[in-house]
Amino acid sequence: MFACIYIPNASGDMAAALRDCASTFSPRVENTDAGTVVFDIEGLERLFGGYSEIAEKILDRARRRGIDDANIAVASNPDAAVCAARGFRGVTVIQRGMEAARLRDLPLRALIPSMEFLETLERWGIRTLGAFAKLPAVQISERLGQEGVKLHRLAQGAAARPIVPHVDAVRFVEVMELDYDITTIEPLTFILSRMLEQICSQMRARNLATHEVRLALGSYVRILNLPIPVRNSRLLTKLLILDLEAHPPGAPIKCVEVEAFPAKPRIVQNGLFIPLSPEPEKLELTLARLKAVVGEENVGCAEILDTHRPDALQMKKFGLNGELGRVSAPLPPGTKYPTSLTLRLFRPPLEATVHVRNQTPIWIAFHGTHGSIVTAGGPWHTSGDWWRPTMWDREEWDIETADALYRIYYDVHLDRWYAQGVYD
Amino acid sequence: MQSVILRARLESAFGERIPSPFTDIDRRVFETVPTGIDSLDILTSGLPRGAISEIFGPSSSGRTSTMVSILAKATACDEVCALIDGHDAFDPKSAAAAGVKLNRLLWVRCHKLDQVLKCTDLLLQGGGFGRVVMDLTDLPLPQVRSIPLASWFRFQRTIEKTPTVLLVISPESIVKSAAALVLRLEMFTAEWSTVLDGLNLDVEIIRSRRARPLNSYVRVHLHSECIR
Numbered sequence: 001m002f003a004c005i006y007i008p009n010a011s012g013d014m015a016a017a018l019r020d021c022a023s024t025f026s027p028r029v030e031n032t033d034a035g036t037v038v039f040d041i042e043g044l045e046r047l048f049g050g051y052s053e054i055a056e057k058i059l060d061r062a063r064r065r066g067i068d069d070a071n072i073a074v075a076s077n078p079d080a081a082v083c084a085a086r087g088f089r090g091v092t093v094i095q096r097g098m099e100a101a102r103l104r105d106l107p108l109r110a111l112i113p114s115m116e117f118l119e120t121l122e123r124w125g126i127r128t129l130g131a132f133a134k135l136p137a138v139q140i141s142e143r144l145g146q147e148g149v150k151l152h153r154l155a156q157g158a159a160a161r162p163i164v165p166h167v168d169a170v171r172f173v174e175v176m177e178l179d180y181d182i183t184t185i186e187p188l189t190f191i192l193s194r195m196l197e198q199i200c201s202q203m204r205a206r207n208l209a210t211h212e213v214r215l216a217l218g219s220y221v222r223i224l225n226l227p228i229p230v231r232n233s234r235l236l237t238k239l240l241i242l243d244l245e246a247h248p249p250g251a252p253i254k255c256v257e258v259e260a261f262p263a264k265p266r267i268v269q270n271g272l273f274i275p276l277s278p279e280p281e282k283l284e285l286t287l288a289r290l291k292a293v294v295g296e297e298n299v300g301c302a303e304i305l306d307t308h309r310p311d312a313l314q315m316k317k318f319g320l321n322g323e324l325g326r327v328s329a330p331l332p333p334g335t336k337y338p339t340s341l342t343l344r345l346f347r348p349p350l351e352a353t354v355h356v357r358n359q360t361p362i363w364i365a366f367h368g369t370h371g372s373i374v375t376a377g378g379p380w381h382t383s384g385d386w387w388r389p390t391m392w393d394r395e396e397w398d399i400e401t402a403d404a405l406y407r408i409y410y411d412v413h414l415d416r417w418y419a420q421g422v423y424d
Numbered sequence: 425m426q427s428v429i430l431r432a433r434l435e436s437a438f439g440e441r442i443p444s445p446f447t448d449i450d451r452r453v454f455e456t457v458p459t460g461i462d463s464l465d466i467l468t469s470g471l472p473r474g475a476i477s478e479i480f481g482p483s484s485s486g487r488t489s490t491m492v493s494i495l496a497k498a499t500a501c502d503e504v505c506a507l508i509d510g511h512d513a514f515d516p517k518s519a520a521a522a523g524v525k526l527n528r529l530l531w532v533r534c535h536k537l538d539q540v541l542k543c544t545d546l547l548l549q550g551g552g553f554g555r556v557v558m559d560l561t562d563l564p565l566p567q568v569r570s571i572p573l574a575s576w577f578r579f580q581r582t583i584e585k586t587p588t589v590l591l592v593i594s595p596e597s598i599v600k601s602a603a604a605l606v607l608r609l610e611m612f613t614a615e616w617s618t619v620l621d622g623l624n625l626d627v628e629i630i631r632s633r634r635a636r637p638l639n640s641y642v643r644v645h646l647h648s649e650c651i652r
Contacts, residue, residue, distance in 0.1 A: 275502035278552025286550035293542045298533040302516035318530045339461050340522045341646040342489040344513040377619040398620040404484035424488040
């Protein structure tokens with residue numbers, strides 16, 4: 001048997017109150033819409049007596065929670081209970097097998113059909129559930145389609161479906177108020193380790209993992225985003241500690257709150273022909289440690305920007321989108337890259353003194369290197385972004401000195417020579 | 425003569441328990457990976473996995489181009505590589521033009537030698553990288569020379585049983601006996617028309633744990649078509 005609580009013209013915030021009231025009777029509560037909840041009351045008769053007593057109890061508890069104008073209905077299927085609660089005021093109990101008889105006088109609006117459907121039935125002179133239930137099912141199907149068949153069964157009180165219980169979103173939070181302030185990161189390791197172990201064991205019990213961990217140290221908040229879901233407490237502790245070492249809180253710590261946002265765990269199927277790549281969890285830890293050594297902006301993979309500006313690149317997080325373990329499409333047979341000469345860059349470019357004869361550089365000195373230029377090729381004129389303050393305009397040369405090959409350039413705006421790099 | 429007698433006595437004493445006790449049956453077989461330069465692969469049979477390879481030479485001797493070719497070959501086979509750039513001198517544009525898949529190359533931009541050593545340690549301990557390249561080229565030579573031999577042996581022990589190739593690029597040979605393969609590069613000529621056409625370089629095998637090839641020199645031509 002199922003019970004339904006319905007509040008006419010309910011506002012959005014009543015849904016939680018209705019759910020709370022229903023959940024005192026049953027753990028299986030369906031939030032049908034903003035003012036309607038249906039829940040399973042099978043077996044409660046041993047506790048409260050007959051279904052009428054159960055319905056009275058429900059009404060009593062609803063009133064105690066400030067829900068005064070609720071309609072309560074009890075029926076053998078959820079949809080009949082919902083129709084009865086919407087159609088009858090106060091408490092209604094429909095015995096098993098009596099659904100069609102009790103619902104027959106209700107108006108069609110109790111089914112909440114579409115306006116088009118309602119107009120069609122009104123044109124046919126059908127205004128009550130009883131009249132609609134008497135129509136033959138085959139003809140209903142031919143004329144009104146599947147929606148008509150579904151509503152027809154509802155009108156007969158014969159629709160049987162399982163309820164869809166409401167499940168509260170699970171939060172994995174651990175909070176610890178400290179007896180005394182912590183001013184260094186090291187003691188925090190033990191606290192975080194314990195809290196994350198708790199959270200990870202809870203997630204393991206629900207077969208969940210996390211890809212985002214929020215750490216709040218009072219008003220100081222750090223968010224750790226992971227490219228893959230993990231539930232390894234040691235890994236999370238190390239990542240959080242490395243992050244805190246890179247971005248220390250500016251004040252003593254009085255309260256620690258850790259929240260992990262759940263995600264489905266990663267499922268991996270290994271294969272013999274998958275190329276060698278680091279394990280994602282280990283890679284994340286290695287990257288965090290590398291960042292601690294050289295700085296966050298100096299670790300990643302290079303992304304060349306869509307511009308002709310020399311050395312225009314940005315650092316991207318390495319291993320995003322799980323692309324490392326994938327096999328890319330094989331190159332067409334015969335594809336071969338030429339063994340090409342590569343440039344090593346001087347960052348920033350080194351200012352140089354250059355002597356020019358017949359518009360060709362003949363001697364250079366920069367950064368402890370000087371000598372005659374044996375051969376020079378150029379110039380290649382390149383410029384861009386003339387509408388921005390970061391414009392560039394330069395003439396590039398490839399030069400050969402007695403010991404090496406360099407790329408140099410003349411900055412037209414600054415009227416200076418620079419060594420950009422060495423061919424190596 | 426006495427040593428021969430002693431050896432015969434020991435062999436008979438061990439008997440069937442340890443047959444041929446003085447024969448080195450555990451000679452390691454190095455699996456190798458190609459460098460992407462055909463003539464160099466023929467000369468060296470490739471770079472040994474689980475060992476250190478060193479490429480050294482002066483400026484414009486083709487060290488970086490060889491390194492980029494090795495990375496291009498590895499990333500083309502979908503292996504994940506790491507470059508520990510000692511002086512932030514790597515040019516991703518040249519590398520991409522030479523065929524390196526940049527999304528499979530972890531680039532660590534260092535500015536000091538101790539950063540390079542720490543990062544190498546972390547990457548080798550982390551594991552899973554096909555090639556780990558230490559570029560020590562532009563670091564001050566006295567500092568590079570001061571790297572203790574024990575560090576190289578530690579690196580070598582870390583990757584010994586793994587498929588990782590640790591490649592060291594330096595201005596002079598520093599890895600010494602910890603390296604399984606040492607190559608010296610030198611510029612032979614630069615080819616010019618009106619523009620820089622390419623570079624010819626000589627490659628010499630200084631050390632190889634594998635059987636020494638008949639010829640230890642090879643000349644390699646580097647094209648310049650990708651530089652602009």
